[in-house]
Amino acid sequence: MLLFQEALNLISRNVKQLAAVKVSLQKSVGMILAENLCSRIAMPPFNKSAMDGYALCACDVEKVPVTLRCLTSIEAGISFNKTIRAGECAKIMTGAPIPKGADSVVMVEYTQQIKDSVCILKKVIKKENVCVKGEDIKINQKVLSEGRKISVSDISLIAAIGRSHIKAIGKPRVAVLNTGGEIIPPGKKLVKNKIYNSNGLQLQALLLADNIEPVFLGIAKDKPKDLEQAIRKGLECDVLLISGGVSMGDYDLVPAILKKCNVRKIFHKVKIKPGKPLFFGKRKNAIVFGIPGNPVSNFLTYQVFIRPALSKMMGKKPYGPKFSEGIIEKAFHHKAGRKHFIPAKISKKGVNYYVTPIESHGSADVLALSRADGFMVVEADRRVVKAKSKVKFIIWEK
Numbered sequence: 001m002l003l004f005q006e007a008l009n010l011i012s013r014n015v016k017q018l019a020a021v022k023v024s025l026q027k028s029v030g031m032i033l034a035e036n037l038c039s040r041i042a043m044p045p046f047n048k049s050a051m052d053g054y055a056l057c058a059c060d061v062e063k064v065p066v067t068l069r070c071l072t073s074i075e076a077g078i079s080f081n082k083t084i085r086a087g088e089c090a091k092i093m094t095g096a097p098i099p100k101g102a103d104s105v106v107m108v109e110y111t112q113q114i115k116d117s118v119c120i121l122k123k124v125i126k127k128e129n130v131c132v133k134g135e136d137i138k139i140n141q142k143v144l145s146e147g148r149k150i151s152v153s154d155i156s157l158i159a160a161i162g163r164s165h166i167k168a169i170g171k172p173r174v175a176v177l178n179t180g181g182e183i184i185p186p187g188k189k190l191v192k193n194k195i196y197n198s199n200g201l202q203l204q205a206l207l208l209a210d211n212i213e214p215v216f217l218g219i220a221k222d223k224p225k226d227l228e229q230a231i232r233k234g235l236e237c238d239v240l241l242i243s244g245g246v247s248m249g250d251y252d253l254v255p256a257i258l259k260k261c262n263v264r265k266i267f268h269k270v271k272i273k274p275g276k277p278l279f280f281g282k283r284k285n286a287i288v289f290g291i292p293g294n295p296v297s298n299f300l301t302y303q304v305f306i307r308p309a310l311s312k313m314m315g316k317k318p319y320g321p322k323f324s325e326g327i328i329e330k331a332f333h334h335k336a337g338r339k340h341f342i343p344a345k346i347s348k349k350g351v352n353y354y355v356t357p358i359e360s361h362g363s364a365d366v367l368a369l370s371r372a373d374g375f376m377v378v379e380a381d382r383r384v385v386k387a388k389s390k391v392k393f394i395i396w397e398k
């Protein structure tokens, strides 16, 4: 059976980065920039007042108090075309252009205006309370480099240099299909022998958390016709996630229907616990994951295989899940055989992480999953993890 790392490598080999697309700024957070962003303008674009106050020449207020003649009031967005001369000033608003002849601004709090005259009570030095043209960004300055993951704090910068759209690596269209005659949607009355669809909402939530709008295809019965129809629809997307129907039961029909739909199997089954029956295939540029139906298997395979695949498509680096190392509090006995991912509590004390496995009834135990912070990882051949020894884990954000 395929080892974990081999499966991860096969996925990487079969998944390509998507092409760059034009995207509006407010939708670009988390995407990878596909161009170097250079500013065509200086920031600020003109000398502007940083305060509400009076624009004047610092040399006129070397001795205070001093009374100056106020020529006008300059509003933001409007320019005053006369020059401020010795003994004169202009009232000015924050963001308004500094008039010719003035080199600084005295805050309104340090002044007293009487009709056309203003008494200045405080000295200023040259350029005080003035944002000088180009002091933040020079013309043609590169402000962000290709390959950057766009963060919320980049948005005001990109907008400030006048861009409403940017080029970024595209996002995949991802379809979610749940299968099983026993599966009914949450919100409906539970009837005999049925079980609520945990995976549909879970996979959609995971995708949304990864900034991807899912295409939900609903629940298909374990009937060839139903499955084929839904799968064909899903194959119109870049990625199709199918939960259930990939194991060894009489009604696990997904691999056969995928074959009928010309999906080429890359692998089926990985030496991991849970998640062993995982299927991965490809048709043209579309990739398909067939995920074993239990919710913990869905969650785990998303974290360790599906998210890395989607991240690679979206141009994110490095590839693969992030493993960290912690210290296990109590000894853990492990039935050797497959690489085992166990829901665990993980806490940081000082520089170390401490890992405590959660008692779980297996891959259907959604309560254990919800109580966990991550998965402790035990290698296939390890029988005992001794108390206080090192252990690998992966963690997700709560």
Ligand code: AMP
Pocket (backbone or CB within 6 Å): 178, 179, 180, 182, 183, 195, 196, 197, 198, 199, 200, 243, 244, 245, 246, 247, 249, 252, 291, 292, 293, 294, 295
């Ligand atoms: P399967 O992979 O279809 O053999 O399903 C394995 C187990 O997971 C069975 O007990 C199913 O009832 C359960 N299961 C399958 N799909 C879901 C789902 N969408 N939500 C919750 N449990 C599921």
Ligand code: MG
Pocket (backbone or CB within 6 Å): 179, 180, 181, 222, 244, 245, 293
């Ligand atoms: Mg099933």
